[in-house]
Amino acid sequence: MPELPEVETVRRQLQPRLPGRRVLEAGSHPSAKFTPATEVTGAAFGDVGRRGKFLLLSTDDGRELIVHLGMTGVVRFGGPEPELDDPYLRAWWRLDDRTTLEFADVRRFGRLRVVPAGDYSSIPTLAVAGPEPWDPELTPKRFHASIKASKRAIKTQLLSQRPVAGVGNIYADEALWAAEINPKVTRVGLDRATVLLDEVRAALERGLEGGGTTLRDYRNVEGGTGENQKRLAAYGRAGEPCLRCDTTLVSDVIDARTTTWCPACQRR
DNA sequence: GTACGGCCCTGTTAGC
DNA sequence: TGCTAACAGGGCCGTA
Numbered sequence A: 001m002p003e004l005p006e007v008e009t010v011r012r013q014l015q016p017r018l019p020g021r022r023v024l025e026a027g028s029h030p031s032a033k034f035t036p037a038t039e040v041t042g043a044a045f046g047d048v049g050r051r052g053k054f055l056l057l058s059t060d061d062g063r064e065l066i067v068h069l070g071m072t073g074v075v076r077f078g079g080p081e082p083e084l085d086d087p088y089l090r091a092w093w094r095l096d097d098r099t100t101l102e103f104a105d106v107r108r109f110g111r112l113r114v115v116p117a118g119d120y121s122s123i124p125t126l127a128v129a130g131p132e133p134w135d136p137e138l139t140p141k142r143f144h145a146s147i148k149a150s151k152r153a154i155k156t157q158l159l160s161q162r163p164v165a166g167v168g169n170i171y172a173d174e175a176l177w178a179a180e181i182n183p184k185v186t187r188v189g190l191d192r193a194t195v196l197l198d199e200v201r202a203a204l205e206r207g208l209e210g211g212g213t214t215l216r217d218y219r220n221v222e223g224g225t226g227e228n229q230k231r232l233a234a235y236g237r238a239g240e241p242c243l244r245c246d247t248t249l250v251s252d253v254i255d256a257r258t259t260t261w262c263p264a265c266q267r268r
Numbered sequence B: 001g002t003a004c005g006g007c008c009c010t011g012t013t014a015g016c
Numbered sequence C: 001t002g003c004t005a006a007c008a009g010g011g012c013c014g015t016a
Helices: A004-014 A035-040 A140-148 A154-159 A169-179 A190-209
Strands: A023-028 A045-051 A054-059 A063-068 A073-078 A089-095 A100-105 A111-116 A250-254 A257-261
Touching (some): A035 A063, A035 A111, A140 A190, A154 A169, A154 A257
Antiparallel strands (some): A023 A089, A054 A063, A089 A100
16 A cells, blocks of 8 residues: 555656656546546646645646545556556546556545645645654754644554554554554653654655555556565564564454554563 | 545455 | 355544
8 A cells, every 4th residue: 555655766766857748638437536637738837746645746837736646546657648547547647648647546545635825724634744854953852742742652652644644554564563562552752752753754755765565556656666665574474473482463443443462572 | 614434446355 | 155244443423
C-alpha cells in the first residue's frame, strides 16, 4: 500500500515528464472519487509535489489535481490513446505529446480532487496533516507535544497523519519496532518520542532508498516494484522470530489495522 | 473537540 | 473440486 516512500518515488518519476504537458482530453470511471479527473481538461501541468501520501499535480490555471493512490492505485504513462480495455483504469489524461497519463486502481480506494492551489480545506486528512518528516520545524519537542495532546494509542496517532505526515501501517510498525515502543501505549516521554521520531525518519528513508515497499499491488510509474519489502523487521512477520531478541512476534488489530510487534523488546 | 465504528472495494486465501 | 467467507486497509463520515 502506498505510503510516503512509494508516493515520493512516483512523484520523482512524474516530475521530469509532466510539467508543461497540456491535457487535451480526460476521462474517468463514473464514481465521484474519480470524476474530478476531467476538471483539468485544457490545463497544462506544472510541478509535481507531494504532501504526506497525497500527490499534488499543479496546473497552469492556479489549481491542483490531488491524487491519493489509496491501497492499489498506480500512476503510469501510456501511448497516444488510453488503455480503455483495462477494467481497472479509473482516470486518464490524454496529453499533447502523444502520451496518456493513466490512473489505475483495482480496489477503488484511491481518489482524485481538483482544488485551488494550496487550498486543502475540502480534503480532511490533508487539511490537518502534520509536518513532513524532514521538515526542520518538526523538532522532537513538537513531535512529543503532538502525541501528548491525544490519549489514543501511539500507533493510532502515527496513522492519523497529525504528528507527522506520510506514515502508514507498514512504516508505523517498522518505526515502533525499531524504537522498541509498544504500539498500544498512549503516552511516551520526550526521550522515547525523540527516538521514535528518529526511527520514523529512518524507516521512511530505508523505504525511499529501496524504491518503496511492494507487497502485492504497488508499482512505480515505470511499472517497477519496490525492494523495501525484503528489509521489513515487523510488518507482516507475526509468528516469526524477532530479529533483535528471537522472541516470536505477535499481532493484534489496532485502529482497524493489523499491527505486529515484539512482546519482549516492545514491552508496555 | 475527540473517539470510535462502519463503510467503501475486490483479489486472494483459508476453510468446508 | 468448487463454493463461501474472511481478510487486507486509508480515508471519510455519522454518531456518541
